[in-house]
Amino acid sequence: MELRAKRIIVAGGGTGIGFAAAERLLDGGAEKIILASRNEEKLKQAKEKLKSDKVYICPFDISQCGSHEQFFKDVDEITGDTADGLVIASGLNFDGGNWKGFNISESDWDRIMDTNLKGVFFLIRNFANRLHSMNRKGNICVVSSISAHRDLLSVYQISKNAISGIVHAYGKHLCERGIVLNCVEPGTTEGGMLGGLEKYTDGIRPGEPWNDNSIRRVIRPEEIAEVIYFLMTNAGEIMSGSCVLAGGGCKSISR
Ligand SMILES: NC(=O)c1ccc[n+]([C@@H]2O[C@H](COP(=O)([O-])OP(=O)(O)OC[C@H]3O[C@@H](n4cnc5c(N)ncnc54)[C@H](OP(=O)(O)O)[C@@H]3O)[C@@H](O)[C@H]2O)c1
Numbered sequence: 001m002e003l004r005a006k007r008i009i010v011a012g013g014g015t016g017i018g019f020a021a022a023e024r025l026l027d028g029g030a031e032k033i034i035l036a037s038r039n040e041e042k043l044k045q046a047k048e049k050l051k052s053d054k055v056y057i058c059p060f061d062i063s064q065c066g067s068h069e070q071f072f073k074d075v076d077e078i079t080g081d082t083a084d085g086l087v088i089a090s091g092l093n094f095d096g097g098n099w100k101g102f103n104i105s106e107s108d109w110d111r112i113m114d115t116n117l118k119g120v121f122f123l124i125r126n127f128a129n130r131l132h133s134m135n136r137k138g139n140i141c142v143v144s145s146i147s148a149h150r151d152l153l154s155v156y157q158i159s160k161n162a163i164s165g166i167v168h169a170y171g172k173h174l175c176e177r178g179i180v181l182n183c184v185e186p187g188t189t190e191g192g193m194l195g196g197l198e199k200y201t202d203g204i205r206p207g208e209p210w211n212d213n214s215i216r217r218v219i220r221p222e223e224i225a226e227v228i229y230f231l232m233t234n235a236g237e238i239m240s241g242s243c244v245l246a247g248g249g250c251k252s253i254s255r
Contacts, residue, residue: 001230003025004085004232006085007079008025010034011062014043015037015046015192016192019221020191023222024222024225025085026052026054033050035055035057036058038061062123063115063118068123072126082130083138084136084137084139085138090120092111102153116163120142128174128181131178137178137180141231142166144164145160146246148243149245160185163183172241180240182243188218188219191221200217201217201220203217212250215248223246
């Protein structure tokens with residue numbers, strides 16, 4: 001197996017699952033990794049941690065769809081090259097597990113949807129169109145969520161369900177044009193938006209088991225990164241249009 005895309009943008013690559021993916025892709029032979037999110041300071045810290053001259057940073061806000069073209073141009077300029085891989089691990093929810101349900105305000109709906117859905121759709125579309133116009137192939141992997149399958153009374157869940165829907169709707173079309181689009185749907189994963197769960201990652205805990213999946217432990221970001229890596233390799237090509245559930249044995253929440 002080898003990476004099908006070698007110059008890879010990781011949106012949300014400064015922290016959590018995105019950071020772990022960047023690390024794995026570097027380890028697996030990426031020639032250039034571009035970490036991209038809103039907070040430049042976070043990106044700088046992540047670059048320092050990765051200790052590699054193959055890592056670049058490029059601040060951007062995925063929800064500002066009108067800025068995507070400029071973002072891609074900035075990446076070309078910073079790296080002296082055109083990216084052929086895109087991992088989208090950016091995302092927002094409401095303050096951890098504070099699901100707002102029907103009480104959500106219109107502005108919160110827009111904030112979540114613009115970041116988790118609209119921004120993701122247009123970033124995929126703009127990246128794929130760009131590659132297509134250059135007659136180039138590429139790989140895209142989006143981080144959706146097990147929430148896509150759940151009933152949490154949450155707008156976050158609606159956004160993730162739609163992400164998985166985008167992959168089903170466009171995977172075949174893009175594959176025919178040489179662009180591999182897949183997503184991973186992680187269950188509860190340590191770090192990032194769900195910090196403080198490290199003690200639950202070390203296997204079945206008789207005294208204090210994690211109880212929202214079958215493996216009875218919280219997933220590590222490195223484990224999700226392994227799935228992302230796989231989907232960015234040549235093996236990812238045969239998976240085109242797939243949503244890979246990585247929920248620790250559960251399709252839905254078992255609690
Ligand atoms: N942790 C879990 O249990 C879990 C489970 C299933 C799915 N997921 C999904 O996995 C992905 C990564 O989550 P995580 O847990 O690793 O959390 P995280 O560390 O908070 O990662 C989210 C990243 O998104 C970036 N981001 C947020 N808004 C953005 C915007 N408008 N434009 C560009 N970047 C933006 C953030 O960086 P800035 O603040 O610098 O912008 C941050 O680096 C998310 O899509 C999440 O929904 C997580």
